[in-house]
Amino acid sequence: xxxxxxxxxxxxxxxxxxxxxxxxxxxxxxxxxxxxxxxxxxxxxxxxxxxxxxxxxxxxxxxxxxxxxxxxxxxxxxxxxxxxxxxxxxxxxxxxxxxxxxxxxxxxxxxxxxxxxxxxxxxxxxxxxxxxxxxxxxxxxxxxxxxxxxxxxxxxxxxxxxxxxxxxxxxxxxxxxxxxxxxxxxxxxxxxxxxxxxxxxxxxxxxxxxxxxxxxxxxxxxxxxxxxxxxxxxxxxxxxxxxxxxxxxxxxxxxxxxxxxxxxxxxxxxxxxxxxxxxxxxxx
Ligand code: ATP
Numbered sequence: 001x002x003x004x005x006x007x008x009x010x011x012x013x014x015x016x017x018x019x020x021x022x023x024x025x026x027x028x029x030x031x032x033x034x035x036x037x038x039x040x041x042x043x044x045x046x047x048x049x050x051x052x053x054x055x056x057x058x059x060x061x062x063x064x065x066x067x068x069x070x071x072x073x074x075x076x077x078x079x080x081x082x083x084x085x086x087x088x089x090x091x092x093x094x095x096x097x098x099x100x101x102x103x104x105x106x107x108x109x110x111x112x113x114x115x116x117x118x119x120x121x122x123x124x125x126x127x128x129x130x131x132x133x134x135x136x137x138x139x140x141x142x143x144x145x146x147x148x149x150x151x152x153x154x155x156x157x158x159x160x161x162x163x164x165x166x167x168x169x170x171x172x173x174x175x176x177x178x179x180x181x182x183x184x185x186x187x188x189x190x191x192x193x194x195x196x197x198x199x200x201x202x203x204x205x206x207x208x209x210x211x212x213x214x215x216x217x218x219x220x221x222x223x224x225x226x227x228x229x230x231x232x233x234x235x236x237x238x239x240x241x242x243x244x245x246x247x248x249x250x251x252x253x254x255x256x257x258x259x260x261x262x263x264x265x266x267x268x269x270x271x272x273x274x275x276x277x278x279x280x281x282x283x284x
Contacts, residue, residue, distance in 0.1 A: 003094075004179055004210040005059040005082065010091030012081050013050045050089070051077045053233045059226060064202070064211040066221045069230030070274035075214045076104060078230070079181045082212065097178030104183045104214075106168025108159065113141065114148040117170045127174065134201035135170040136193055137163075161188030166197070173201060180206065182213045184266070191263060198223075216269045217262050218255065231277040251280045 052074045059065045067075050080086040082093065083101055108116055114123070117131070132138055132148075140163055144150045150157045159167065169185045182202075186194040198220060202211065213220065221227045222241045229237040229244075229251075237248050245252045254276050255261060261269060 002060050003058050004061045004063075004096065005057075005065075005212070006092075006094040007055050007057050007082075008092040008094075010052060010055045010081065010088045010093060011050045012052045012077070012086050012088040014077065014086065015049065051086075051233050052081065052088075052230075054091070055228075055230075055235050056091075057226070057228055057235075057238050059210060059212070061210055062208050063225040064213065064223070065226045065228060066224035067212060067214045067228045067230065068216050068221060068273060069228075069236070070232070070277045071270055073230035073274075073277075074233045075230055076183055077233075078228075079183050079212065079214065082179075082181060095179055098176070099179045099181060100172045100175040100177035101181045102168050102172035102183060102185055104187065106164060106171065108152055108164060108167070110151075110153045112146075112149045112151055113137075113144075113157070113167065116152060116167055117148075117174055119171050119175070121175060130205060131170050131174045131201075134197070134205040135166045135173065136197055136200075137166055137170060140166075162190070162193065165189060169197070169201065173206065178210060180209055180211045182211065184214045186215065186217075187266060195219075216266060216273055219262050229277070231281055236277060236281065248280070251276060254280065 055078070057065070067078060069075050077086055079101065081088060082095065083099060109119075114128075117128070132141065141147045141150075144157065152159065165185065165188045169182065172180060172182060172185075185202075186197065189197065194217075198217075202213065203223065213224070215221070221244075225240065227237065227239065227241055227244055228235065229248075237244055237251070239247065245256075255273070258272065261272065264272075
């Protein structure tokens, strides 16, 4: 098939490992302790709090999935699960090939800017220049006397939040992969830069790549091929943006009615999204 990523009724819990350990201890204690203690109840409660519940989706090769949702709804956990860091307790995940992952906050290693983008891969001038341009790093580098050979950390260049974010994105994009997982790549970027990078990098440079992007911008949700809306670890909606308007009219009219939504900062946007999802989840 042409499907690059598929999740079938996937449920996962972060504390499952700990939960299993406690289950074991509980079983062992049962052997010598008299029954009817309340330890069983305590451990059972610890055991069952899935961070993601019954999630299903598929993404074809070369398509973009935008993941949005309320605070703590499991957006990052979803990426960790695709990466294999969070193992589902139920359901199936299928994807083929190599993954490139960009975390919410990228780790900067001591070394030059170029080292931090290549991250151990061979330097390919054409690829490197394309990525630098698409991630809007050209101007930043032009201002440095040592350009991309400028050392970071330990007496070197101190990065702004936005520069750090763009280097993190450049690193993820430079790596050749089949599936790109980008966790909130636009944090700390101003509106204009964000728009440029979304266009040039995510839409153009990566146009043939399969992309999963955590973002709360309506503009991005509209441009993505598929949208996943998470609330409390559950799928509130999965489909195209036009399906969203048809299937979740209350949610859509509330959010689309907010003129300035896309132009306010990401933190406030997430609060609004959280509040909106709470309201419509209660209503429906
Ligand atoms: P935000 O909007 O704050 O970025 P999110 O939607 O990305 O949140 P997650 O970061 O996936 O949500 O968090 C969902 C739940 O999973 C939270 O309760 C969080 O504490 C927990 N969690 C996230 N990552 C881990 C981890 N690596 N280990 C253990 N628990 C985690």
